Amino acid sequence: MPRSLRFFDHTGDFGVVLEAPGLGGLAELLVRAFLELLIEVPAAVHERSEHRIELEGIDGADLLVALGNELVYLFEVEGFLAARLEVLRASETALCGVLHGDRFDPEEHPIARPVKAVTHHGARLEPVEDGLRARIVFDL
Template identity: 35%
Template structure:
């Protein structure tokens, strides 16, 4: 089964990802999973911890960036290593999501890279025949 995301080539100093899905919610979820995959290899994560995110923004682009930045905020302040987006709903300018993951344990988990932020640079949200496709560049 496809993971629903891939890392982009050719982004020199930062890391770009592309994620897709049949719905906007699915594409955003896969973008969240892509971010989780940058933070750790996810192999040793039990995913026993669930954290809720609720954000509002003025438009879709801002909603996606704010959602991803919230995951970065939780990773840093709660010592939370995300495994995947367990659920995600968008209602107008509000996004609610539950993220599964684990509390960081240095003896078990290996952190990968420090993601500083999701940026607006080159941000794309496109609708096509099969659904939605998004591109995000992270500052790392």
């Protein structure tokens, strides 16, 4: 199943629909979606450092929301911009992986719009042919 990422409008914010063969693939796409919303030129974020993450959730949708909020925290507190997620282990309730990215530099990485949180509003994970589809809404 080909991976896909599609943004949709939410009155004050943005949402994204992700499709991938499995949860790990959805998590990788979510990292990309986050970067595309946050930074004007995502390609300017290089893979110069890394961050290991271990997350838990009550189910797959909750896990993706937790991943999104981890990205918010890492950006705001550590100044770390994730460009790519390398999934080491993914189950319905746990995700382990390495985020590859760069230290935020306002000159090199102009902000498009700060992402303040990743919400549970309408958060969904559902099976589709040959894979999974997730729907996540960002708070901007």
